[in-house]
Structures are given as structure tokens and as C-alpha cells.
Amino acid sequence: MEKARVYLVGAGPGDPDLLTVKAARLIASADVVVHDGLVDAAIMALISPSARLISVAKSRSRHSVPQDGINDILVREAQVGRIVVRLKGGDPFIFGRGGEEAEACRDAGIDVEVVPGISAAMGGAAATMLPLTHRDASSAVTFVAGQCKGLTDQNWAGLAGKGRTLVIYMGVATAADITEKLISDGLSPDTPVAVLERATRPDARAMQTILTDLGDMIKREDVQSPAIIVVGDVVLKSDAENRLKHFAKQAEKIA
Numbered sequence: 342m343e344k345a346r347v348y349l350v351g352a353g354p355g356d357p358d359l360l361t362v363k364a365a366r367l368i369a370s371a372d373v374v375v376h377d378g379l380v381d382a383a384i385m386a387l388i389s390p391s392a393r394l395i396s397v398a399k400s401r402s403r404h405s406v407p408q409d410g411i412n413d414i415l416v417r418e419a420q421v422g423r424i425v426v427r428l429k430g431g432d433p434f435i436f437g438r439g440g441e442e443a444e445a446c447r448d449a450g451i452d453v454e455v456v457p458g459i460s461a462a463m464g465g466a467a468a469t470m471l472p473l474t475h476r477d478a479s480s481a482v483t484f485v486a487g488q489c490k491g492l493t494d495q496n497w498a499g500l501a502g503k504g505r506t507l508v509i510y511m512g513v514a515t516a517a518d519i520t521e522k523l524i525s526d527g528l529s530p531d532t533p534v535a536v537l538e539r540a541t542r543p544d545a546r547a548m549q550t551i552l553t554d555l556g557d558m559i560k561r562e563d564v565q566s567p568a569i570i571v572v573g574d575v576v577l578k579s580d581a582e583n584r585l586k587h588f589a590k591q592a593e594k595i596a
Contacts, residue, residue: 345422347415347446349433351458354567355381356541359464364456371426373418375411379430379567381542408438412445419451430567432460436486436510460484461569462508465540469547469581471571478574479506487512487519487570501528506573513568517556523572528552533576538568547581 348367353359360368368374368387376385378398388394395414397406406414411427418425433439433455446453462484466473473482483500487509501507501523512519513536524530530553538546550558552572558564 344452345419345424346452346454347419347425347427347442348454348456349427349437349439349442350429350456351432351437351460352377352380352384352428352430353459354431354461354464354468354540354542355384356464357381357383357387359459359541360384360387361456361458364458367424367426367456368428370424372423373425374428375414375418375425376428377430380428381430384428408441412442415442415446416449416451419446420449429458430461431464432458435460435462435484461510461537461540461567462571465537465547465569466571468541468545469535469537469579470583471535471537471547471579471581472575473506473508473571475575475578478504478578480504482506482508484508484510486510487515492518492522497522498526501526501532501572503574506571506575509570509572511566512570513559513564513566516559516570519570520552520555523552528572532572533574535571535576535579535581536562536564536568537571537581538564540567540569547579549576549579549581 350364350367369389371392373393374388375395375397397411415425415427427442429437431437439455443453474480485497488511492515509519532552534550534552534555536548548558548562
């Protein structure tokens with residue numbers, strides 16, 4: 342029998358075929374699965390019927406279980422001898438609070454292991470053929486959070502502009518503020534931006550506009566989380582429209 346421990350498992354952006362082999366094995370064999378609300382239903386279906394599910398789903402400004410409570414759940418379940426999978430959308434160490442959970446487990450003397458997942462940025466970029474770096478457009482890429490600790494607490498100076506790509510997580514609700522922040526930092530209002538919604542899933546969408554129209558486009562298109570925003574000239578290298586049409590046809594065949 343495997344020794345009790347906590348696994349922080351990245352569920353990726355949604356497509357179960359993009360799980361690592363190890364992630365799929367652990368999801369299927371866990372005693373307890375502590376999961377986020379954004380984990381796709383197709384991945385949740387891989388969980389053993391005998392496993393106990395604990396939802397710690399969060400939405401903007403409303404957490405069903407505070408982070409300290411999640412940490413306590415992980416420690417408590419492992420202390421009584423269970424194999425615990427903490428299942429997170431994307432990657433545990435990219436805006437997933439995996440670092441805090443790993444620290445809590447270590448402090449309690451619990452064995453903890455991180456199983457990385459494909460991040461939303463990587464999955465969305467691949468799905469829409471949008472290269473985050475490109476020799477003709479960008480030699481640097483930066484990930485930021487659009488609502489973590491508030492925009493006013495974040496210094497984005499120099500992160501976006503010529504030769505650089507900025508990827509914004511959790512930015513749908515604050516898109517208008519993001520636009521104002523970037524333009525006030527000197528970024529051109531005409532800078533290309535893309536919004537990648539529900540990346541890699543059958544109902545994925547990709548939208549392209551310019552920075553000054555970002556907030557209005559999100560309202561027009563009723564964009565919902567999970568979605569990421571990509572800012573920079575790499576957006577012009579995307580083949581999103583054709584790629585997403587291909588995915589839609591594949592989904593129709595499966596259905």
C-alpha cells in the first residue's frame with residue numbers, strides 16, 4: 342500500500358488527454374480528492390467512485406473555503422493515513438497557491454509531492470497556434486495575475502511592449518482597469534490582444550482585438566472565466582480562428 346501523502350496535481354486547462362500519465366494515475370487511485378471548481382468535468386470523471394470528493398471551489402471575492410481551511414483539510418486527511426490529491430486547474434505553482442499548500446504540509450510533517458500540469462497559458466497558446474515567443478515578435482514572456490492583491494499593488498512596468506509578451510490570468514473582471522494601467526505605463530492603445538476562453542475544451546473561444554477595446558470586447562462577447570489575456574505582437578502570429586473551427590468539428594464527430 343502506498344504511504345499516505347498529499348499530491349498537488351495539475352489538471353491542466355481542461356482537456357483530459359493533456360494530463361500527465363502520473364496525474365491520471367493519481368486521480369484514479371486517490372482516497373480523497375480536494376478539487377477546485379474549474380477542473381473540467383471530463384477530468385473529474387476519472388476519479389474513482391470510491392474516493393471522497395471535497396470541493397473547495399472559489400469565485401471572485403467569494404471563497405467557499407479559505408486558504409488556511411484548505412491547508413487544514415489536506416493535513417488532516419493525510420494524518421489519518423489517506424492518499425490525498427489536491428486537484429487544481431492548470432499548474433499548481435502558477436497562480437494555484439500550491440506553494441502555500443506545500444509549505445503547510447511540510448510544516449505538519451506530511452509528505453507532499455507536486456505533479457505539474459499544463460498551464461492555461463501553454464494550453465491556450467497551443468490550442469490557438471499562438472506562439473508566446475517568436476523570433477519576429479517576442480523574446481520574453483511574463484505571467485501576471487489580473488486581480489491578485491489588487492492591480493494597484495502590482496508593478497507591471499516594462500513587462501509589455503515591443504519584443505515582449507504579457508499573459509494575464511484572472512483578468513476578465515478587471516479588463517478595463519488592466520487597459521488603463523497598461524496604457525498609462527506607455528503601451529500603445531493599438532497593441533494587439535487576444536482573449537482565450539476555456540482553452541483546449543470543446544467549447545473554447547479565441548477573440549482578438551486591440552488594447553483599447555479589450556474591456557468592451559469582453560462585455561460584447563460575454564467572456565466568462567476561465568480565460569486568459571495575451572498582450573503583444575505574438576497575437577498577430579495566431580491561427581486561432583482556423584484552429585478552433587477544427588476543434589469544433591472534432592467535438593461534433595465525438596458527440
